[in-house]
Amino acid sequence: MTWRAVAPLEELTENLPLAVEVDSDGGEEVRVALVQHEGEYFAIHDVCSHGQVPLSEGDVEDCSIECYLHASTFDLRTGRALNLPATQPVPVYPCRVVGSDLEVDVDNPIPADALAS
Ligand code: FES
Incomplete structure (x- = not known):
């Protein structure tokens, strides 16, 4: 784990x-959207998987973030596309x-199925 204060x-x-x-660790700059939501903190890649636009410009609700361009929402805990x-x-x-400070480890993404129920 490589924690970095962000x-x-x-x-x-x-x-x-x-x-x-x-x-x-590889020297690349990773775009991240930091979100405080209902007393918790989340770090999600700041690029929509559909159209490559920043998710940080979207709305946060019900532990998800909505892409402003076509309204897909992504689970803040798993990164799953919900619609x-x-x-x-x-x-x-x-x-x-x-x-x-809030610290993030971009070198060890959370597996998408880590919190599957
Ligand atoms: S660009 Fe994000 S849903 Fe289309």
Whole structure:
């Protein structure tokens, strides 16, 4: 695990995604949308799997984020596409609070079926 501090908690607002870029171990910058929702924090890849637009510009509701372009929604816990037109999941990343910062590990995405019920 390579945890990286990505934002002070004070920069996050409930249900308002915050777009950040996070360095990966491979030297690539990964676009991530940070979301505070109902007392939890989530980190989801900030690119819709359907049309390559930023998910951080969408609305957050019921533990999901909606793509502003064609209204597919993605589960913030698993990255699954919950409705058409998107059919492919979006990576989600582990995140944790350390002190007053949110940390994310972009090198170890959470498997899409990790929270399957
Ligand atoms: S671009 Fe996101 S649903 Fe089409």
